Amino acid sequence: MASLIRSARLASNAIFQQRLPAKLLHTSAKSHYAAANSPPPAEGFMPGVANSKLIKHTQHDALRNPELASVANGETKKMNLFQSVNDAMAIALATDDTACVFGEDVAFGGVFRCTMGLSETFGRDRVFNTPLTEQGIAGFAIGMAAMGSTAIAEIQFADYIFPAFDQIVNEAAKYRYRSGGEFNVGGLTFRTPCGAVGHGGHYHSQHPEAYFAHTPGIKVVVPRSPIQAKGLLLASIRDRNPVVFMEPKILYRAAVEQVPVGDYELPLGKAEILQQGKDLTIVGWGAQLYVLENAIQLAQKRMPGLSVELIDLRSILPWDVETVCNSVNKTGRLLIAHEASKTQGFAAEIAATVQERCFLRLESPIERICSFDTPFPLIFEKFYVPDMIRCAEGIERAMKF
Amino acid sequence: MSLSKVAAKAFMPSAVRTFASSAVARDVNITLHPQSFEAYKCDAPSLELTLKKEELVHMYNSMVTMRRMEMASDALYKAKLIRGFCHLCTGQEAVAVGMETALTEKDKIITAYRCHGFTYMRGGSITSILAELLGRKAGISGGKGGSMHMFTPNFFGGNGIVGAQVPLGAGIAFAQKYLGEKAATFALYGDGASNQGQVFEAYNMAKLWDLPCVFVCENNRYGMGTAANRSSANTSYFKRGDYIPGVKVNGMDVLAVHQAVAYAKEWTVSGKGPLLLEMETYRYGGHSMSDPGTTYRTREEIQHMRSNNDPITGLKQRMLDFGVVTEEELKAIDKAARAEVDKAVEESKASPEPDVDQLFTQIYIKGTEVPHIRGREPEEGIRF
Ligand SMILES: Cc1ncc(C[n+]2csc(CCOP(=O)(O)OP(=O)(O)O)c2C)c(N)n1
Numbered sequence A: 001m002a003s004l005i006r007s008a009r010l011a012s013n014a015i016f017q018q019r020l021p022a023k024l025l026h027t028s029a030k031s032h033y034a035a036a037n038s039p040p041p042a043e044g045f046m047p048g049v050a051n052s053k054l055i056k057h058t059q060h061d062a063l064r065n066p067e068l069a070s071v072a073n074g075e076t077k078k079m080n081l082f083q084s085v086n087d088a089m090a091i092a093l094a095t096d097d098t099a100c101v102f103g104e105d106v107a108f109g110g111v112f113r114c115t116m117g118l119s120e121t122f123g124r125d126r127v128f129n130t131p132l133t134e135q136g137i138a139g140f141a142i143g144m145a146a147m148g149s150t151a152i153a154e155i156q157f158a159d160y161i162f163p164a165f166d167q168i169v170n171e172a173a174k175y176r177y178r179s180g181g182e183f184n185v186g187g188l189t190f191r192t193p194c195g196a197v198g199h200g201g202h203y204h205s206q207h208p209e210a211y212f213a214h215t216p217g218i219k220v221v222v223p224r225s226p227i228q229a230k231g232l233l234l235a236s237i238r239d240r241n242p243v244v245f246m247e248p249k250i251l252y253r254a255a256v257e258q259v260p261v262g263d264y265e266l267p268l269g270k271a272e273i274l275q276q277g278k279d280l281t282i283v284g285w286g287a288q289l290y291v292l293e294n295a296i297q298l299a300q301k302r303m304p305g306l307s308v309e310l311i312d313l314r315s316i317l318p319w320d321v322e323t324v325c326n327s328v329n330k331t332g333r334l335l336i337a338h339e340a341s342k343t344q345g346f347a348a349e350i351a352a353t354v355q356e357r358c359f360l361r362l363e364s365p366i367e368r369i370c371s372f373d374t375p376f377p378l379i380f381e382k383f384y385v386p387d388m389i390r391c392a393e394g395i396e397r398a399m400k401f
Numbered sequence B: 001m002s003l004s005k006v007a008a009k010a011f012m013p014s015a016v017r018t019f020a021s022s023a024v025a026r027d028v029n030i031t032l033h034p035q036s037f038e039a040y041k042c043d044a045p046s047l048e049l050t051l052k053k054e055e056l057v058h059m060y061n062s063m064v065t066m067r068r069m070e071m072a073s074d075a076l077y078k079a080k081l082i083r084g085f086c087h088l089c090t091g092q093e094a095v096a097v098g099m100e101t102a103l104t105e106k107d108k109i110i111t112a113y114r115c116h117g118f119t120y121m122r123g124g125s126i127t128s129i130l131a132e133l134l135g136r137k138a139g140i141s142g143g144k145g146g147s148m149h150m151f152t153p154n155f156f157g158g159n160g161i162v163g164a165q166v167p168l169g170a171g172i173a174f175a176q177k178y179l180g181e182k183a184a185t186f187a188l189y190g191d192g193a194s195n196q197g198q199v200f201e202a203y204n205m206a207k208l209w210d211l212p213c214v215f216v217c218e219n220n221r222y223g224m225g226t227a228a229n230r231s232s233a234n235t236s237y238f239k240r241g242d243y244i245p246g247v248k249v250n251g252m253d254v255l256a257v258h259q260a261v262a263y264a265k266e267w268t269v270s271g272k273g274p275l276l277l278e279m280e281t282y283r284y285g286g287h288s289m290s291d292p293g294t295t296y297r298t299r300e301e302i303q304h305m306r307s308n309n310d311p312i313t314g315l316k317q318r319m320l321d322f323g324v325v326t327e328e329e330l331k332a333i334d335k336a337a338r339a340e341v342d343k344a345v346e347e348s349k350a351s352p353e354p355d356v357d358q359l360f361t362q363i364y365i366k367g368t369e370v371p372h373i374r375g376r377e378p379e380e381g382i383r384f
């Protein structure tokens, strides 16, 4: 215990940061609050994402990606993540007459503004508010999709998806199977903001991908950036399977990218290697990738020459076993980090599969850097989440085993 | 809680104590406004009631203190000392206060996240409420919960998942009935929450088994940014129990609330089964601290409610009309309430944050924990 308290304090009072050159860290010391009297925004702050190397700041940088070949000659526009999600939905609505967007307060733009302007453009009959009724929203969306329509339903926070859990797990995921293929809800997508924001407490912070990953019949996707969010959301909407699309809400306004304005999809079930390396494979998704990016820099500072392969899993279900295992077969070491708590978190599934596939190649135990097995805390959030320091220590442990 | 019990509590504001002791107890006969109630499948509560002067003073003092407390929360939030999601009850004070004065300690209350006022009325000290908001050790949940997570022995919270508390209310009421307690459960929810399926599931169980459960819809006209008529096919919330009788109550009049709650308690404890109450009320501020509260309703509407329906001003005027207090006496109460809240602010700010090992406690009951709550490495978790 004492050591936990010590390491937690260390992280909290930023002694650690003093030991690092400022430029190493994306975080800067200045206050991130806007006007003196305005409360912090519901989506929180993740300063430094804007300066991340994972963010595509220029059009050239953005369009170099072979996955964006279909729009490589098109325009790009500066968008943050909520704007790119909005843009994806606008395209879905414009290209598919059956598509509707609905959820609590979405006609006004939603809590995080992702649906801003859509009801004005596409009409209140296609973009509409529902009553406060998650189970109802889910069941309604499933019925609509069973008719062959495209249903894009928003669950205001991932923490509120549990009243809809039965509908998603028992109805949406099994419709095709239990009707022998007569019906399916392929046109169904649930969008839901997830993850820690610094002050969300028990019910505005959870990252529940693992619950859904235990459910054959649905897909689960978590994007990391504006470009990714647009392409993955369009793919999710058009994929002929129901998809739970979890948007890390701390990223909504954290950074802008040059997002292609055209219509494009990014592949589901496919991870992306963000950085090639040979000593250690690191797997993450969503906002955790930016924490990992910092952790890698920190570890490299302590272990000069360290070469890390960083992978964004992007799809949690199905997940890209090939890309991860190929990488581990190359590096011999694996670290997985996620914001959800450790036991039965999705890292456990990855670790289990990797030890099956890469047993003889593993040179150190697989590291899982996750939140503690407690409810998501309010006051202890910064001790709870797998921050840069914990991740960097995990890297060191894996390398020095 | 009955008044005598309340007076014995440490949280009882000093102003009232002085006041009560210096005053000669006397009954005040009150006739409520004819439009205070509207009944569905039952008789409306009587418009006549008798309260003691001290009871009126207690109501006034409670509402004034509650408002001060919420103003302090607002200021602490804006000073960035309170973080997280925080929902104030300013404007809705009459509901918590009128309800409490008609109940006893044996009755139970459960509500949603707009819970600071109920916590205070159910015996939570101002310091413990503010300290909870601040995430401090002196908080009513040890600083572990924050705004939506406040509890006292007869107040089951404080619930962040909209609608989830309503079937819990039915279960609490069932236990009361089973244990033979002559008491009732009051399960509160909002106009927005009223559309959750589990609310209707709870209605059915409560009526099926004639539970001593009173479902109380605090209709403040909006669920976040959505006006009641945009979310609810039937905005007569007191009629939505269908087979359960209901009463609509002027929730901006603490005396009407008191009378309706007394009526509901009598109804359900006498074995007639559940009852619905719809409290017509209004929140002055935004839904939570991140909502300015002016994009989906007009400033005029808010101003109108404040100037014509304010529960504190309303009671103040009636007390003056009854001739039971003077302006000076009321001013003294206001002043004392302010001083009390100011003191509580300082006390709560002085409380330290909870110890880090608290992160791992109260997940399972002591002695039955999983042997190890794990962290990143062995010594970071906790072994039981
Ligand atoms: C299951 C669930 N869905 C959504 C939310 C987000 N949310 C919190 S309060 C609220 C509006 C509730 O309105 P109402 O019931 O009228 O209560 P009021 O805030 O007016 O007191 C919403 C949508 C939530 N907390 N839980």
Ligand SMILES: [Mg+2]
Pocket (backbone or CB within 6 Å): B190, B191, B192, B218, B219, B220, B221, B222, B223, B224
């Ligand atoms: Mg409401």
